Amino acid sequence: MSHVALAAILLLLAALGYTMGRRRATALSGGQARRLHSLPSYHGLYVALWCALPAAAVLAVWLVAEPQIIAVLLMPSLPPGSAGLTDGAFQLLLGDIESFAAGRAPEAGTDPAVIAAARRLSELRQSGFILLALAAIALGAGGIGWSRSRIRPGLRARNAVERATIVIMIAASTVAILTTVGIVMSLLFESARFFAQVPFSDFLFGLQWSPQTALREDQVGSSGAFGAVPIFAGTFIITLIAMAVAVPIGLMAAVYMSEYAGKRARAIAKPALEMLAGIPTVVYGFIAAIMVGPALRDAGEWVGLDVASESALAAGLVMGVMIIPFVSSLSDDVMNAVPQTLRDGSYAIGATKSETIVRVVFPAALPGIIGAVLLAVSRAVGETMIVVMAAGLAANLTANPLQAVTTVTVQIVTLLVGDQEFDSPKTLAAFALGLVLFAVTLATNVIALRVVRRYREQYE
Amino acid sequence: MNQPIAFTLKPTSAPAVAVDSPPKMSARGVDVFYGEKQALFDVDIDIHRNRVTALIGPSGCGKSTFIRCLNRMNDVIADARVRGSITLDGQDIHDPGLDVVSLRARVGMVFQKPNPFPKSVYENVAYGPRIHGLAASRGELDDIVRASLERAGLWGEVAERLNEPGTSLSGGQQQRLCIARAIAVDPEVILMDEPCSALDPIATARIEELIDELRLNFAIVIVTHSMQQAARVSQHTAFFHLGKLVEQGPTEQIFTSPRDERTQGYVTGRFG
Ligand SMILES: Nc1ncnc2c1ncn2[C@@H]1O[C@H](COP(=O)(O)OP(=O)(O)O)[C@@H](O)[C@H]1O
Ligand SMILES: [Mg+2]
Numbered sequence: 001m002s003h004v005a006l007a008a009i010l011l012l013l014a015a016l017g018y019t020m021g022r023r024r025a026t027a028l029s030g031g032q033a034r035r036l037h038s039l040p041s042y043h044g045l046y047v048a049l050w051c052a053l054p055a056a057a058v059l060a061v062w063l064v065a066e067p068q069i070i071a072v073l074l075m076p077s078l079p080p081g082s083a084g085l086t087d088g089a090f091q092l093l094l095g096d097i098e099s100f101a102a103g104r105a106p107e108a109g110t111d112p113a114v115i116a117a118a119r120r121l122s123e124l125r126q127s128g129f130i131l132l133a134l135a136a137i138a139l140g141a142g143g144i145g146w147s148r149s150r151i152r153p154g155l156r157a158r159n160a161v162e163r164a165t166i167v168i169m170i171a172a173s174t175v176a177i178l179t180t181v182g183i184v185m186s187l188l189f190e191s192a193r194f195f196a197q198v199p200f201s202d203f204l205f206g207l208q209w210s211p212q213t214a215l216r217e218d219q220v221g222s223s224g225a226f227g228a229v230p231i232f233a234g235t236f237i238i239t240l241i242a243m244a245v246a247v248p249i250g251l252m253a254a255v256y257m258s259e260y261a262g263k264r265a266r267a268i269a270k271p272a273l274e275m276l277a278g279i280p281t282v283v284y285g286f287i288a289a290i291m292v293g294p295a296l297r298d299a300g301e302w303v304g305l306d307v308a309s310e311s312a313l314a315a316g317l318v319m320g321v322m323i324i325p326f327v328s329s330l331s332d333d334v335m336n337a338v339p340q341t342l343r344d345g346s347y348a349i350g351a352t353k354s355e356t357i358v359r360v361v362f363p364a365a366l367p368g369i370i371g372a373v374l375l376a377v378s379r380a381v382g383e384t385m386i387v388v389m390a391a392g393l394a395a396n397l398t399a400n401p402l403q404a405v406t407t408v409t410v411q412i413v414t415l416l417v418g419d420q421e422f423d424s425p426k427t428l429a430a431f432a433l434g435l436v437l438f439a440v441t442l443a444t445n446v447i448a449l450r451v452v453r454r455y456r457e458q459y460e
Numbered sequence: 461m462n463q464p465i466a467f468t469l470k471p472t473s474a475p476a477v478a479v480d481s482p483p484k485m486s487a488r489g490v491d492v493f494y495g496e497k498q499a500l501f502d503v504d505i506d507i508h509r510n511r512v513t514a515l516i517g518p519s520g521c522g523k524s525t526f527i528r529c530l531n532r533m534n535d536v537i538a539d540a541r542v543r544g545s546i547t548l549d550g551q552d553i554h555d556p557g558l559d560v561v562s563l564r565a566r567v568g569m570v571f572q573k574p575n576p577f578p579k580s581v582y583e584n585v586a587y588g589p590r591i592h593g594l595a596a597s598r599g600e601l602d603d604i605v606r607a608s609l610e611r612a613g614l615w616g617e618v619a620e621r622l623n624e625p626g627t628s629l630s631g632g633q634q635q636r637l638c639i640a641r642a643i644a645v646d647p648e649v650i651l652m653d654e655p656c657s658a659l660d661p662i663a664t665a666r667i668e669e670l671i672d673e674l675r676l677n678f679a680i681v682i683v684t685h686s687m688q689q690a691a692r693v694s695q696h697t698a699f700f701h702l703g704k705l706v707e708q709g710p711t712e713q714i715f716t717s718p719r720d721e722r723t724q725g726y727v728t729g730r731f732g
Contacts, residue, residue: 262538339575341571341573341575342575342577342578343536344533344536344571344575345571345575345576345577345638345641346577346587347533347536347564348531348533348564348568348569348571348642349564349565349568349587349588349591349641349642349645350560350561350562350563350564350565350588350591350592350645351561351587351591352561355591359587359591360577363577363578363579364577364578
């Protein structure tokens with residue numbers, strides 16, 4: 001809470017710096033902004049940045065380093081003999097101190113040495129914060145004073161501000177990139193731990209998936225338990241069904257919207273179709289599980305087919321409907337981007353509208369359409385909610401869409417739901433599956449984006 | 461700029477226009493509206509075989525609008541409406557008995573910006589013959605493609621590149637490819653809407669030579685904003701102004717002794 005207050009104070013200070021810088025620049029110019037190298041507002045920003053950036057840097061460093069610094073300072077006040085404790089016991093002791101300091105433990109029944117240490121911890125934290133606040137505010141004020149004194153008509157405040165903006169933007173993109181790198185790293189490391197216990201080839205080519213059997217210590221990595229082929233096959237079947245629904249419907253909708261629909265029809269139809277993508281997937285999930293699944297089973301009974309009430313077909317059909325807009329909207333865009341002059345050229349030779357669409361518009365848009373389909377594939381492969389609710393959990397190795405199957409995403413969910421140890425092969429398997437999923441969707445996305453980009457270049 | 465344009469009639473091998481022969485196409489009382497706005501007023505003109513007819517006039521005066529009437533390309537524009545009579549060999553092109561597809565096979569068009577399809581050079585030229593079923597075999601199609609490219613003066617340059625995309629050619633080559641594409645269906649009239657405006661002078665000169673050769677076999681209508689070009693390639697010139705056809709006649713007469721003072725002003729460069 002008090003950190004927030006400190007940040008607010010610094011922001012106010014920066015705002016003050018802005019006004020001061022601006023005023024000073026205006027005063028120096030004698031009312032003629034043209035005598036300044038940069039506009040007064042840049043001088044204001046210059047002062048504000050000098051106020052806010054150093055203070056913010058100190059704040060950031062403190063937030064990261066505080067626990068370590070406090071821990072070192074706390075060492076002398078720990079109960080005697082704690083230096084000789086085992087690692088686990090030492091962590092427990094620290095935990096006790098921490099929870100007492102946070103007011104979560106009653107005073108009665110707590111070791112007085114712990115209470116003393118906790119008091120010391122609170123003191124340290126408090127004085128640390130006061131020091132931090134003083135330092136940050138002093139830095140901010142100092143920044144204002146120093147930068148304001150540097151304001152001259154010739155000061156290149158605009159260039160300085162622009163450089164600072166670039167640095168801020170680089171920092172922002174670094175955060176995004178580092179996050180991705182961090183996620184990939186943790187996937188890689190956890191998967192490596194998994195593959196230390198289960199051979200890579202067993203995972204990739206094994207036909208048996210039953211992670212539960214591996215829970216008992218003596219059966220770790222028991223042969224066949226982590227064969228992921230049935231899961232990949234399930235994902236594949238459901239994706240295939242979904243694409244079989246989404247590609248034809250999406251493409252025909254796209255052709256209608258871009259070539260036949262009038263302006264008004266298009267203005268209504270396109271957002272309406274895109275709304276399909278905005279429906280929460282959990283809603284699709286229960287439609288698949290409660291309506292489509294049982295309906296398929298009943299229909300199957302009627303014609304004498306044995307359809308499971310949780311089936312690949314039900315999940316795939318509903319998922320297909322969900323990704324229609326991924327296909328239709330992008331395809332519509334790329335077909336619209338085909339220049340009218342190409343259509344005119346075709347009409348002028350005597351081609352009809354449908355000939356023009358099939359022979360000119362469609363081929364010209366094909367790379368973009370392939371890109372759209374690939375993006376839809378990667379969406380289907382990564383989709384979780386619908387399959388969790390409607391495809392079942394059984395890791396059947398089957399090509400029959402009427403049976404229950406399971407997918408990579410479903411297995412990740414079931415492996416991690418509930419209380420789990422974080423170093424059993426069962427939980428680690430989730431990381432390995434996640435890694436595979438990531439690799440597949442990344443590859444499809446990269447290919448799709450490349451194809452789309454190549455197409456764009458052709459017409460610009 | 462007030463100098464009259466130097467006017468030279470190149471001696472050509474083309475047959476002289478038989479003015480008393482019936483016109484290939486003929487427009488009478490043509491009005492065009494875009495929505496409520498009238499863009500063309502009461503245009504009368506005859507298009508003759510073996511003759512290049514140039515449409516000139518300041519930009520926005522309706523030249524493109526008129527040339528697009530001749531193969532009913534204005535049908536493609538939702539709010540365009542054409543009134544009046546236009547005939548091809550005496551038959552009304554708006555006659556329900558005449559299919560717009562066969563009209564456009566007989567009246568080809570080349571556009572301002574070269575617009576080859578994103579297909580190979582070969583497929584670009586073969587497009588029309590395939591659609592209209594003009595070739596019974598691959599061999600025949602090959603012959604049509606080759607003959608069209610030769611007539612468009614492009615064969616020598618692309619004979620080895622038939623399978624490369626049409627878009628990989630230079631601008632001038634692309635425009636000649638579009639001309640080849642248009643003549644591959646063996647039309648009777650070729651419409652060209654500012655065919656050289658996106659080209660450099662050398663490519664322009666090649667197209668102009670080509671137009672002069674094509675005149676032997678086709679009736680040609682060309683829109684141009686360059687008076688020099690009209691003077692170089694055409695035998696008949698029509699001057700449009702604010703949606704009206706102000707004056708038409710033999711090109712030499714339009715450029716040397718125009719009757720209307722608006723024409724005079726335009727050809728001597730006083731406006732436009
Ligand atoms: N598709 C269209 N919709 C509405 N108005 C148009 C359209 N095309 C042309 N016009 C109008 O018709 C007039 C003639 O245009 P155009 O025939 O293109 O002239 P030009 O080719 O002689 O420069 C212009 O005023 C133009 O704004
Ligand atoms: Mg025009």
